[in-house]
Amino acid sequence: MMKVVRNFALLGLVAAGALLANPSPAHAAFTLTLQETGFGPVTITDNGAGDVSGASGVITFSGAFGDFFVQVSTGSSNSAGGTEPAQLTINSLSITGASSSALTITLTDTGFTAPTTSQVELRSQLSTTQLPLGTTVTFTSSLNGSAGTPLTLTTVGGTTGLDIKALGGTPFTLSNVTTFNLTAAGTVQATGITTATSPEPATVAMVATALPILGLGYWRRRRAQS
Secondary structure: OOOOOOOOOOHHHHHHHHOOOOOOOOOOOOEEEEEEOOEEEEEEEOOOOOOOOOOOOEEEEEEEEOOEEEEEEEEEOOOOOOOOOEEEEEEEEEEEEOOOEEEEEEEEEEEEOOOOOOEEEEEEEEEEEEOOOOOEEEEEEEEOOEEOOOEEEOOOEEEEEEEEEEOOOOOEEEEEEEEEEEOOOEEEEEEEEEEEEOOOHHHHHHHHHHHHHHHHHHHHHHHHHO
16 A cells, blocks of 8 residues: 655745635635546646635645545635735645656646736745655746746755746736656655745846846857857
8 A cells, every 4th residue: 555645844835835824715716737648637626626625725635646646735825815925835745656657736826916016026946855766846837827947856855946927917827837757656745836926126137137148158059069
């Protein structure tokens, strides 16, 4: 019988989970979707069928899906009042795969009304506390369907990505997609955060300066290869 590690959380993400501790009424657009090739996708809505949390603004699923046993607890700051920071969190997640397989977990919510600035700082954070050898975890945040920088981990640890996105008005949609590729049976533990906030002017300037530098580096590599 598969043994699944329960009730874990990274110290670096405890504060994020605390922001979601006192949610108000459920947001029908807040959903969690599980997908694996060869199986029909399963979508769980806040306080809908399959959500065992019993709390609005938090989706918790525990059970078998495809080739996996999944335990995941998630949250949305939109359901907790809609104030900054606009945030989606995978507070804790443990999956056990019986064989070499891939699982995708999508978290999304709509109707965020803050911030209202023309540009938004889209920040992604991915951490793992257990990752079998040969396993790859990829985490991508999106604002209104525009994806940010994908984060990838192949060992236990953490990584952060930052993107500046045009907002185009409110309300807006946040989502994140986490993909787990297992090359053998094993258990993976991970957490992830997507946050949209008003960017600091220095951050906007830094990103704007980095883009042409990155482009120059790519051009130089292409010349060296030719």
